[in-house]
Amino acid sequence: MVAQPNPALALRSDSERQIRSTVDWSETAVYGEHIWFETNVSGDFCYVGEQNCMAKLLQKPLSRRKCAACKIVVHTPCIEQLEKINFRCKPSFRESGSRNVREPIVVRHHWVHRRRQEGKCRQCGKGFQQKFAFHSKEIVAISCSWCKQAYHSKVSCFMLQHIEEPCSLGAHAAVVVPPTWILRVRRPQNPLKSSKKKKRTSFKRKSSKKGAECLLQEGRWKPFVIKPLPAPLMKPLLVFVNPKSGGNQGAKIIQSFMWYLNPRQVFDLSQGGPKEALELYRKVHNLRILACGGDGTVGWILSILDQLRLNPPPPVAILPLGTGNDLARTLNWGGGYTDEPLSKILSHVEDGNIVQLDRWNLRVEPNPDVNPEEKDEAATDKLPLDVFNNYFSLGFDARVTLEFHESREANPEKFNSRFRNKMFYAGTAFSDFLTGSSKDLAKHVKLVCDGTDLTSKIQDLKPQCLVFLNIPRYCAGTMPWGNPGEHHDFEPQRHDDGCIEVIGFTMTSLAALQVGGHGERLCQCRQVVLTTSKAIPMQVDGEPCKLAASCIHISLRNQANMVQKTKRRNSMPLLNDQQPVPERLRIRVSRISMRDYEALHYDKEKLKEASVPLGIIVVPGDSDLELCRIQIERLQEEGDGAKPKTLSSQKLSPKWCFLDSTTADRFYRIDRAQEHLNYVTEISQDELYVLDPELVITQTVGTSPAMPDLVDLSAAPTGHHFAFPSSSSSPPSSPAPSAEPECCLPHKDDLLIEAAKSGNFSKFQELHRAGRDLMVRDSSGQTVLHHAVKSGSKDIVKYIIENAPSEILDATEEENGETSLHQAAALRQRTICHYIVEAGASLMKTDLQGDTPKHRAEKANDPDLAAYLENRQHYQMIQREDQETAV
Structure with missing residues (x-):
């Protein structure tokens, strides 16, 4: 093994050792301590080697852990054995003792042996031979966990001088906080336990030592300080990750950033929030922040920056992990993180432009004209936030968000993915649409913008939702003010002009938002006075509440610095x-x-x-x-x-x-x-x-397994669906004419159909996880979705929508040519209809009688459901026309 320099602080004894999965900021932090996460990696051999490996000695499998900062894998009981081979993680700080002062302040490489390594050797330029590396014990490479340089594990490539040479910190050196900047300081002596001589001189409060002692007595002493060196080209980065945002993606992202950066610049927001970290790094020049979470996470960080009054405030970039991510979309960071390499994200943060974002104050006062005895007991007297960055709204959208928020608080385990969160939003909006609970909003609000009373305009419009918008995006990417160039009577919309856009929505214009529509543009202004005469649901940047009758004042607060993602090339791109x-x-x-x-x-x-x-x-x-x-x-x-x-x-x-x-x-x-x-x-x-993502590859019965027939699902006979791995693009071959459709034969997936018929969700889920095909049909061509609709099982319907190819939505059975939506409409199953429609089912498809789902709802005497289906059908047609026009 490549030995590491002896640490300045000895490791704790085994009795005090604990397996850490977070960075230790206490005074007992261990120099070179690993940060361990559980892993299911099965092919990598334990890093301690066969002689020290407990799994080898006990001859049984043991749990494994992986260090996020240096990526070594060991069995959990073998962690203590790392001390025997003198292998520590890359050091994330330095000691402030006198010995360190005399040493040159440079970062050394942290060399790690690898049995698998991507890329090419820096010395000879050849790739790393690892054809059988997954099962091999041979070490093929030596790489640095700071700069990621890698060499063949042989003397001709990895020279001895490489061991002690300074490390450049790699491709992202400009954003990495060097460990030499982070100092652990010794605890100042407690004056209560000092000698008599020191007590006699303790009145000298101007001394730096006395000042440190006072901080210690007040509980404000911190064991770590940041001492940045002048580096004008550097843009040191703090990464804040909200692990709860967007379906719990954050945990893996934390580990990845610890690999690319210094672990002490990566913070889990569930471990106390951003305030202490920002205080610690407040003197770092050119500091940038990366907020990994939803828009609420960004707002939280901006509010803490306000409290700390940093001058200038560091600009904030966004890695969108939330559900809506409207601010991230506005600043070009996208609608949600998928799988872009985090090294690319770091490059974009470094290269991004700094822009300003208006932020708005919300001041709430009770409405003096409302009788206190009429107060709604469920209402609150204040908003959840007193500042907003994206929007402030009241009415229909806030009611939906409030129901979502209350349901998530009660059952957080049911809201662990973006898709399910959006499905719940859609379902709640549908039920509110049917009940019309926000129809009388205009009767209970008075609106004055820049001194102009717009109340009569509100009463004429009769909106079910009012939005005060600071950025162009709203409600997961829609543009409620309209596209640029569409609003000739107003100034172009900007997020840095000191103006806010006021928009009213009827239910029709809200539905049109999803297909490129917009609301009623009321005004652009700098100050708003909104008065309500009853308790109304409201939301501030997605944080909802039901606010009692109040007078709300909106005014400009300040401007925050943000990082906007831009094209990385300023000139003609090169090949x-x-x-x-x-x-x-x-x-x-x-x-x-x-x-x-x-x-x-x-x-x-x-x-x-x-x-x-x-x-x-x-x-x-x-x-x-x-x-x-x-x-x-x-x-x-x-x-x-x-x-x-x-x-x-x-x-x-x-x-x-x-x-x-x-x-x-x-x-x-x-x-x-x-x-x-x-x-x-x-x-x-x-x-x-x-x-x-919706591409389905089918195979016609009778073709050779080596030459699968590639056909369009829409061209196949009803009820014939045969999936196969898409590894060939061979030309189609003719099916055997005598082949009988497999779906009409007895099949093991009949059990899946039976579970759907009976509405047994747990059994259905168990069968699918065991490998049963969700696209199976019975002898009449009915899919499992048809049967789930007939049984009225909402859980099975949702499960099928989430896990089956989208083709199942418009699949028709043979007898009447009905889709599952036809059947749900005929059975007056409103919620199930909504699930299927929002998943993308066609509302224009007709059965053999020429009926659309809307016609089936009318025949079932459900006018509300028919109206909803007609509304969605209309906007599907608009969407299709818009797409054709765009092309």
Whole structure:
């Protein structure tokens, strides 16, 4: 093993040792202590070696842990053995003793032996031989866990001088906080236990020592201080992660950032919040902050910066982990984190532009004209926040958010994914739509903007929701003020102009938001006085409450510094070898299924082999991905009539996205909201790859297993569905004419149908997890979704929608040509109808009688449900027309 320099502080005794999964900021912190997380890695051998490995000695499997900062894997009982081989983690701080003062302040490499290593040797330029490394005991590389440089584990490549040479901290050195900046200071002597001589001189309060003693007595002494060195080109970064945001993605992100950065610049917000960290780093020049969470997490950090009065306040970038992420969308960080490499995120944070964000005060006073005896007991006298960054609203949307908030507080385990959170929002909105609980909002509000009374305008409009908007985005990416250029009577909307946009929504305009509509533009102003005469649901940046009758004053508070993600290149993009891009590019486009992507996105070559060609587009050399999207959509339209339909001529689903195949060691998705930030030459060289999450590959019975038939699901006979791995793009072959459809034969998945019929959710879930096919049909062509609708099981319906391919939504049975939505409408199952509609089912599909789902609801004497279906059908038609117009 490569020995590490002896630490300045000896390790604790075994009796005091504890396995830490967080950074220790106490005075007993261990120099070079690992940060352990449980792992299921089974192929890596224990780092302590066979001689010291407890699993080897006991001859039984043991749990494993992985260090987030240096990525070694050991068995849990073997952690103590690391001391015997003198291997410690990369040091994240230094001691402030006199010996350290005389030493040069440089960061040394932290060399780690690796049995698996990606990339090429820095010395010889050859790749690391690891064909059998997963099961091999041989060490193939030595790499530094700071700068990530890697060498072959042999003398000809890894020279002895590499051991002690200074480390550059790697590609992200500009944002890494060097461990030499973080000092652990000795606890000052307690004056209560000092000698008599020191007591006699304790009155000298001007001495620095006395000052430190006073801090100790007051409980304000901190064992760590930050001593930054002048470095004008550095942009040190603090990372704050909310592990509860967006389906609990945060835990893995914390570990990844600890690998790329100093673990002492990465903070878990569930461990006390951001205040102490910001106080600790307040003197660091050019400091930047990365907020990993939802918009509420960003607001929390901005409020703490207000309290600390840092001057200038450090700019805040966003890694969106929340449900809506409207501020992140506004600043080009996208609508939600998927799988972009965090090293790319760090580069974007470093390169991003600093912009200003208006922030608004909310001052609440009781309405003196309301009788106190009429007060709603469930209402509160104050808003959850006294400042907002995105929006403040009241009425319908706040009521929905309040119900979601109360349900999540009661059952947090049911809200562990973005999809389920959005489904709950949609279901709550649907029920509120049917009850019309916000219809009389206009009767109970008075609105004055910049001294102009708009109450009569409100009463004429009769809105069910009022929104005071600071940024262009709202409600998970919609644009309620309208697109730029649509509002000629007003100034362009900005987030840094000191003005707020006031918008009213009827139920119709709220529904239209999702398909590009907007609300009623009331005004742009700098001050608002809003008076309510009864308790009304309200929300401040997504934090809801029911506020008693009040007078609310809105005024500009200040401006925060934010980091806006930008295109990384300021000039003409270049291809490989720094050659200018030609005037026009001819690029082949290929499609990848979600199943192949999830299985192979770490293996570029195999994923490329699994892709299916769509065609060729010709674009200008400096095109961004937005322009490429238009060209690909046109390509789809041109090939729409191709016969026979092979897989390559299937129409892309609306959810397709671009894949970056060149700038990282794997493929990763590009958020649609960030397509304008990426040049096509950045993510592609000779071929452009797109991911279609709804692509289903089917096999016709009778074809050879080695040459599967690739056909469009829509071209297959009703009830015939046979899935196979998408690893070939062979031309279609003719099916055997005598083959009997497998779905009509006795099949083990009949048990799945029986569970759906009986409404037995636990049994249904168990069968699916055991490998049963959710696309199975019975002899009449009915899917499990048809049967779940008939049984009225909402849980099974939701489960199928979340886990089955989207084709199941519009699948028809053979007798009447009904989809599951037809049947749900006929049975007057409003909630189930809503689930299926919001999942994307067609409302224009007719059965064999020519009826749409709306007609079936009318025949079932449910006018409210019919009105809802008609409303959604109308906007589906608008959406389709808009897409065709855009193309």
